[in-house]
Amino acid sequence: MTTAKRVRDPEAKRAAILAAARSVFAEHGYDKATIRQIAERAGVTHGLVMMHFATKAKLFVAAVPAQHLADKVVGDVEGLPERVARAYVERMTSAEGCNPFIALVRGAATDQDDAKSLLRAMRETSVEIYRGMLDDEDVPQRADMLGALFMGVAYSRHVLADGPIAAMTPDELIRYMTRAIRAILLGHDNI
Structure with missing residues (x-):
């Protein structure tokens, strides 16, 4: 059995996070949107979102x-x-x-x-x-x-x-x- 090799592409993950953030913020507004919702939609972990953006506010401003x-x-x-x-x-x-x-x-x-x-x-x-x-x-x-x-x-x-x-x-x-x-x-x- 072979396991799939994980591909590390930080720029693609960052782009996915930003795209997910735009749609979650548009749907829920700033106050009700959560980092967990954004991470789930981007297909990444909560920790990875925080590693790239540090805070919800910084993610919002970037997205x-x-x-x-x-x-x-x-x-x-x-x-x-x-x-x-x-x-x-x-x-x-x-x-x-x-x-x-x-x-x-x-x-x-x-x-x-x-x-x-x-x-x-x-x-x-x-x-x-x-x-x-x-x-x-x-x-x-x-x-x-x-x-x-x-x-x-x-x-x-x-x-x-x-x-x-x-x-x-x-x-x-x-x-x-x-x-x-x-x-x-x-x-x-x-x-």
Whole structure:
């Protein structure tokens, strides 16, 4: 009797985990999705998921569609605010059921520890991206302020879905957000 030889392919397993996470988060939302469900769907162990991602929050941030902000904001610094606004609005429009800002806002009401963990993971990712583009010492503060803007817009537009921000077209929202992002990231006060 011959036994099947196990094939080790960490990148394939990581891709399977991310695909499973996207579908489980979309089906159950951030709060109700579990690492065990994701591992089972990916055909891997709970421990392997944790080895690759360490926390549910880090897995969520890595798995959500269009979360690869670094790819979307590449270019000159002066055009950065508009690219960030456009990437945010497009992500919010296309991935509403599996969006980190909506999950964070909704999750804060039910589980503050989970919400804090998700916020930390999102913050780390953002700071890393913006440090590569901006050379200011206060990049963590700017990234955090930008995150607060995004959460506020997510709350107004997608959770409460009421008021002028909720009523804006995507292009209008991009225009308004570009001005605010320009002030936050580049320090231009003429918003």
